[in-house]
Amino acid sequence: MPRLVHADQVGFIPGREARDATTRVLSAIRLAQVRRTPMLLLSMDADKAFDRVSWRFLFSTLEHLGVGDGFLKWVAALYDTPTARVRVNGALSDSFHIRNGTRQGCPLSPLLFALFLEPLLTSIRANANITGIDGQHHTHKLSAYADDLMFMVTEPSVTIPEISTELTRYGSLSGFLVNADKSEILNITLTKLQCAQIRDLTSYRWCDGKMKYLGVWLANTPDRLYAENFGTLFATLSDDLRFWKTKMLSWIGRINVLKMNVLPRLLFLFQALPILLPATFFRSLRSLFTRFIWPTRSSRLQYRTLALSKQSGGLALPDMKWYYYASHLTRIVDWMSYDSGQRWQDLETALSGIALWAVPWIRKPLLRHRVVSDTSVSATLAIWHSIRSKFALSSAPSPLLPLIHNPDFPGEISKSLREKFTDEPRFQVRHVLRDGQFVDITLDTSMPCSFLDTFHYHRLRLYLRRLPGNSSLLRPLTPFEKFCAMGLQLDHSISALYKIIQKADDYIPTYMGRWERELDMPISTELWTKTLQLTHKGTRISALVENSFKIISFWYRSPLLMARISDNGDPSCWRNCSQTGSYLHIWWTCPRIRIYWTLISTLLTKLTDHTPQFNPEVYLLLQVEGSISGLKRSILLRVLLCARALVPRHWRSPSLPSISELITRVQELRLAEETLVSSDKTRQAFHDTWYYWDTTLSTADFCAFTGEWGAALALLDGSPGAP
Incomplete structure (x- = not known):
């Protein structure tokens, strides 16, 4: 499709997006303003565009484009004498034949429409009387997203009548209106x-x-773009979150709302309008999100902790500022792409005055009077220079420093000299390095140098030796620089670059250090990895995932903490053991709760013939012996997750969970997992996991154990202060 459809059409074509159209129009507007070129934008909307497609014209177009007979027959089979009937007030009309239009809901329809419209766009591009704005190498007349046509008209008195003529002529043949x-x-x-x-x-x-x-x-002045788009979107998001705040959503459910509903809307604008945004916008967003996540109480965890990836100890709450950075980094990767076909790059090259692939690596002072202000290029460069060191994206100078199109290194480098280093069309410092050293081609007898090549080579070495901070030229490429050096467009680029930014943040959740202090022991990175893996991937039941994260992050408030934040609070344990109710005490060291965990330990032994170590690292942090993959399939982990989830149900109460509560909770988990079984393979895995639970539940030994559990709780209820 990209080879059949010109780059002017970005709708439904692989590798092209709506941002390609909006960014292109923005650059055209700014370029016209800088050059003082008379220009207007003409937006045209087709009337029932997909319904008016003439099949005869469509198939003629496909044949003209060289589509093979086999594919044509497949398409023709879809449009072979279809009929329809209309229902009016319950009565059906007679059948009638359909002779035009593409099939509704068919994934092929948008592609067919793009091919159907291509003759019109080609004719407009070829019409010399239809003018557009000149970029660095091309003239830009129109941008299309499916049937949405945007004309960039520079001689409207001549161009607009010509456009009308082209549309009339095309419509008479194709049905387009x-x-x-x-x-x-x-x-x-x-x-x-x-x-x-x-x-x-x-x-x-x-x-x-x-x-x-x-x-x-789109606005005819750059300063209106922020208010018209981001200001309006913020007001809409505020109304939406205010409405959803009253709904019965879980804590993690609220975070998922921000991921699935709010993030895509912001990401679209970040990409479609690559402009500078004030810091107040992101502070307001963070405040809005915090109030939504914690609607009735103050936040119990830092936003920065929640924004960490799940592997790093967070909940992957979107950090909108980092996504904003990632959207601009995507543009830099696009600049470095060898053959992206993105038409907006030609206009941005005209606005920068330098080849876009060279711009990010040139020293900032040299760009100050070359790149036009208030453009998407200047916005991306401003962000790039503010974050490149902060997130370890690159250093200045970089091994990607250009040796052509570099104002700091004027003059020519002979083509023959460049070919001794690389056959790539671009020439950068990394090409003259090998194993961390500058390559001395004058010593290579197999590739003799001419006098001109030798002169250019020594001139190049002198420039690099005098370059401030030139030692950084010898370092390996950073992960971001490797993306740029590939010269390709990235799939899922926003996510990939967001992860690079995330990894550069060395923040460690405060709860990790607190657990080490509570347990008076260091916890290795490997153990924390197991804790986090089993917390987030140990089950697909969101309520258990939420409970597990709340436990490790100190989300639950102990009597000691509540006493500190209230004037008349009592720090004593509410289970009447006469001890201070710290977090670890409520969850583990309280004499009464230890009876509960002892009973759980006995149950796990009966189910698995294995007794886990009896310590809080195992029961609270899930640092159980065994592989993570094996634990995910085990009944031990499932019973342990359910047992932990029952403790908060008796929060601020002296009572403990009963055996019937545990059985009910485990059975609910079993039923939920059974509904997720989708194949014979997963069904067998399900039965293997739950076999020992199913067989143990009806044994006499288990019945006796339930009696022991009840007797233990009765004893505790009879003498509250005793274990």
């Missing part, structure tokens, strides 16, 4: 007199300073 009532014009740099003349040529509606395009408000 423009909805004039929904088509709009946005003046960018025309004078009032020019606008008055154009109004007489067309009946299209004129916008007052802004125009909606692909979900984004």
Whole structure:
């Protein structure tokens, strides 16, 4: 498809996105303003675009594009004399034949429409009377996202009538029709007199300073973009979260709402409008999210902790500022791509005055008077220079420092000299290095150098020797620089770059250090990895995952903590053991709760013929002996997760969970897992996991154990202070 459909069309084509269209139009607007080129934007909306597709024209277009006979027959089979009937008030009409339009809901329809529209776009590009704005190497006349057409018109008095002629001619052949009532014009740099003349040529509606395009408000002045788009979105998010705040959502469920609903909306704008955003915007977002996660109480965990990845001890709560950074880093990776085909890059090259692949690595002072301000290029560079060292993305200078298109190193480097180092079209410092040393090609007798090559080589070495901080040129490439050096567009680039930023943050959750103090022992990274893996991946039941994370993160408030934050609080354990109710005491060292864990230990032994070590590291932090994969399949982990989840049900109460509560909770987990069985393989794994539970539950030994459990609780209830 990318080879059949020109880069002007970005809708539903692999490797192309809506941001390619919006970024291109933004750059065209700014370039017209800088050059003072008279320009307007003409947005055209097709009337029932997919329904009006003429099949005869469609198949003729496919044949002209060289689509094979086999594929044509497959497509023709989908459109072979289809019929339809209309139901009106319960009555069905007679069948009638359908002769135009693409199939609704068919994944092939958007691709067919893109091919169907290509003759129109080709004709417009070839029409010399339809003008556009000139970039560095190309003229940009229009941008298309499926049937949404955006024209960048620089000579409107001639161009607009020509566009109408092209549309009329194409419509007579294909059935395509423009909805004039929904088509709009946005003046960018025309004078009032020019606008008055154009109004007489067309009946299209004129916008007052802004125009909606692909979900984004375009404005004729850069300073309006933030308020019209991000300010409006923030107000919408505030209303949505205020409404959802009253709903019965779990704690982790609220975080998932931010991930699944809010994050995509912000990410779209971050990519579609690559502009500078004030720090106050992100502070307001963080405050909004915090109030949503903790609707009725103050936050019990730092936002920074929750924003860590699950492997690092957090809950992967989106850090919107980091996602904003990742969206701009994606643009830099795009700049470094050898053949991305992204049309907006040509316009941004014109705005920067330097090849985009070279711009990030050139010293910042040299760019100050070359890159046009208030552009997507200047925004990305400002963010890049503010975060490149902070997140270990790169150092200055970098091994990717360009040796051509570099204002700091003027003059030519002969092509023959470049070819001695690399056959790549770009020439960077990394190409003249080998094993951390500069390559001395003058000593290589197999590749003799001409006088000119030798002169250029020594001039190059002199430049690099005098370069401040040149020792960093010899270092290995950072992970981000490796992405850039590949010269390819990244799949899932936002996620990949967000993870790089995350890994550069060396923050360690405070609860990890607190557990070491509570237990008076160090906990290795390997043990914390097991704790976090079993916390988040030990079960697919979200309530148990939430309980596990709450335990390790000190989410639950002990009597001692509540006494500290209230004036008249009592720090004593509420189980009437006359001891101070610290967090570890409530969960483990209280004489009454130890009876509960002893009973759980006995049950685990009966189920598995294995007695886990009796300590809080095992029962509270899940640091059980055995492999993580084996524990995920074991009944031991499931019973332990259910037993831990019952303790908060008796929070602020002297009572302990009963055996019937435990059986009920485990059976609920069993039923939930059974509903997730989807194949014979997973069914066998399910039966293997639950075999010992199912067979033990009905034995006489288990019945006797339930009696022992009840007797132990009765004894505790009779003498509350005794173990």
